Amino acid sequence: MDDRSWMRLEAEPAEHALPADFAARDPLAGRDIGWVTQMRPFVRQFCPPGGRVLDPFAGLGSTLLAARLEGRKAVGCEIDAARAEQIGERFARLGLAPPTVFAASGDTLADGAMPPVDLCLTNVPYFGARWSGEAVPGHLYGSATYEAHLAGLRDVFHRVRDTLADGAFCIAMAQNLRLGERMLPLAFDLARILGSLFVLQEERVIVYDRPVSPAAPTDARSNRSHEYALIARKRRETVDLAATAALLETLRAEGHRFTVFGSFARWLQDPASVTPADADLQLAPDEDALDALLQSLARRGFSLRSWSDPVVLPLRLDLYHGRHYFRAERVDRTGALVRLDLCFG
Numbered sequence: 001m002d003d004r005s006w007m008r009l010e011a012e013p014a015e016h017a018l019p020a021d022f023a024a025r026d027p028l029a030g031r032d033i034g035w036v037t038q039m040r041p042f043v044r045q046f047c048p049p050g051g052r053v054l055d056p057f058a059g060l061g062s063t064l065l066a067a068r069l070e071g072r073k074a075v076g077c078e079i080d081a082a083r084a085e086q087i088g089e090r091f092a093r094l095g096l097a098p099p100t101v102f103a104a105s106g107d108t109l110a111d112g113a114m115p116p117v118d119l120c121l122t123n124v125p126y127f128g129a130r131w132s133g134e135a136v137p138g139h140l141y142g143s144a145t146y147e148a149h150l151a152g153l154r155d156v157f158h159r160v161r162d163t164l165a166d167g168a169f170c171i172a173m174a175q176n177l178r179l180g181e182r183m184l185p186l187a188f189d190l191a192r193i194l195g196s197l198f199v200l201q202e203e204r205v206i207v208y209d210r211p212v213s214p215a216a217p218t219d220a221r222s223n224r225s226h227e228y229a230l231i232a233r234k235r236r237e238t239v240d241l242a243a244t245a246a247l248l249e250t251l252r253a254e255g256h257r258f259t260v261f262g263s264f265a266r267w268l269q270d271p272a273s274v275t276p277a278d279a280d281l282q283l284a285p286d287e288d289a290l291d292a293l294l295q296s297l298a299r300r301g302f303s304l305r306s307w308s309d310p311v312v313l314p315l316r317l318d319l320y321h322g323r324h325y326f327r328a329e330r331v332d333r334t335g336a337l338v339r340l341d342l343c344f345g
């Protein structure tokens with residue numbers, strides 16, 4: 001891999017392409033299955049030799065095959081039992097031992113005996129796919145709404161985070177979607193989800209050839225021959241500690257009541273202790289007091305989120321039952337981040 005921000009995807013070598021009979025019996029004719037060629041450079045670049053690659057949406061195993069061909073261990077999770085089984089068959093045809101594949105939803109991963117993984121590499125299920133296979137609860141091709149789909153993706157990547165070694169990368173590929181006359185920013189929403197769980201590092205745009213037709217005047221539709229590889233990493237966030245401390249002083253002076261705890265509290269006591277990745281504030285679950293603090297942060301330009309959903313003000317605390325904290329973040333013109341977690345559970 002070089003440092004170009006785009007990669008042209010050339011034809012898949014016949015020996016690694018999805019065999020035609022797999023496509024023929026597949027509910028989506030294998031249209032959502034990635035290319036082995038697409039994944040191999042990412043395996044080489046982001047997984048140490050001999051390391052373990054996880055695909056939480058394993059499909060028909062293209063990522064797992066890429067991992068194995070690059071001398072890495074491969075482990076997958078695929079909710080559709082028929083597809084999960086066919087991965088072993090695909091490997092066997094190439095004379096390879098089957099990878100470990102859990103025929104289960106990706107958000108149940110940590111419940112199994114999953115060893116730590118060195119790279120998560122996947123392409124995510126698209127919302128609105130016309131899946132005619134088995135309808136299993138939790139199958140994201142069955143998501144009734146776009147919002148539920150994003151929540152399901154988040155649940156899976158949340159579990160992925162538990163299984164990833166510290167410092168390991170999580171790379172997810174996605175396109176923005178066209179659904180009827182609407183474009184849905186799936187790739188961009190996914191970036192936001194990954195950014196809430198990991199530290200976003202980079203993007204690569206993958207381009208490939210597709211038949212071309214002239215575009216009619218004012219018709220914005222493209223032939224959708226690109227996708228994004230979103231590259232995130234499991235590591236501690238770097239925050240602007242001085243700006244965070246100054247902000248907490250200002251909020252106290254405004255009359256907001258909270259207790260600072262965790263690593264930021266320890267760092268305030270002892271600047272030689274572990275550098276905090278955010279400031280954790282404990283607050284009483286008082287709707288008015290929380291609302292006043294959130295309004296004050298919003299006025300100062302902070303984004304307010306509950307998991308990856310925006311927090312709506314004035315606050316209705318009952319809408320966030322079971323979520324335990326709000327995240328307030330602001331990035332300044334130099335890229336410096338202030339991040340507060342307001343815990344109310």
Ligand SMILES: C[S@@+](CC[C@H](N)C(=O)[O-])C[C@H]1O[C@@H](n2cnc3c(N)ncnc32)[C@H](O)[C@@H]1O
Binds near residue numbers: 058106122125140
């Ligand atoms: C875009 S395809 C992945 C293709 C795969 N990376 C490959 O190249 O072979 C997405 C896959 O996610 C699976 N899927 C959907 N919801 C899931 C869930 N909750 N957990 C695990 N897999 C899921 C779908 O059945 C589908 O096979």
